[in-house]
Amino acid sequence: MAMNMTSEKGLDSLQVWQRSVEFAIQIYKQILPLLPPEEKWALANQLRRASQSISANIAEGYGRYYYQEAVRFCYIARGSLEETYSHLVLANKLEYLPDIVLNDFRDEIQELHRMLNGYISFLKRSKRGEGEPGSIEILREGPRAYESITDLETPDP
Secondary structure (H helix, E strand, O other), rough: OOOOOOOOOOOOOOHHHHHHHHHHHHHHHHHHHHHHHOOOOHHHHHHHHHHHHHHHHHHHHHHHOOOOHHHHHHHHHHHHHHHHHHHHHHHOOOOOHHHHHHHHHHHHHHHHHHHHHHHOOOOOOOHOOOOOOHHHHHHHHOOOOOOOOOHHOOOOO
């Protein structure tokens, strides 16, 4: 039986994920064709990987039950967004990418950054999976009060 991956409540309904997929597509369509052939295995490959990683990490976090894991993957996605920006700046400085194109992508990166931060805030407020068996909170031990050897040897009055 085929699973319907386009449900209303699924990943497809998550706006930050949709926007990050579109962002990667624009990298492929607008940026990669501007790069010279000698950058095929260097800068072009890095841009492909970093831009794909944004939506992929949002998706992986979305698929996790515990909000702490989802937040962690969003932080990774945010790092990939910044990595993509760094590659775009380099392409601009190497004169592969015109200033106007960099500025358009800078605006989109700022918007994606804003959306990711909003999603992270939502996840932290939702606390999905908190207190469930297997959650990070449950697995951590609290601080313990340890007795010293001298405390054990001293008789109580």
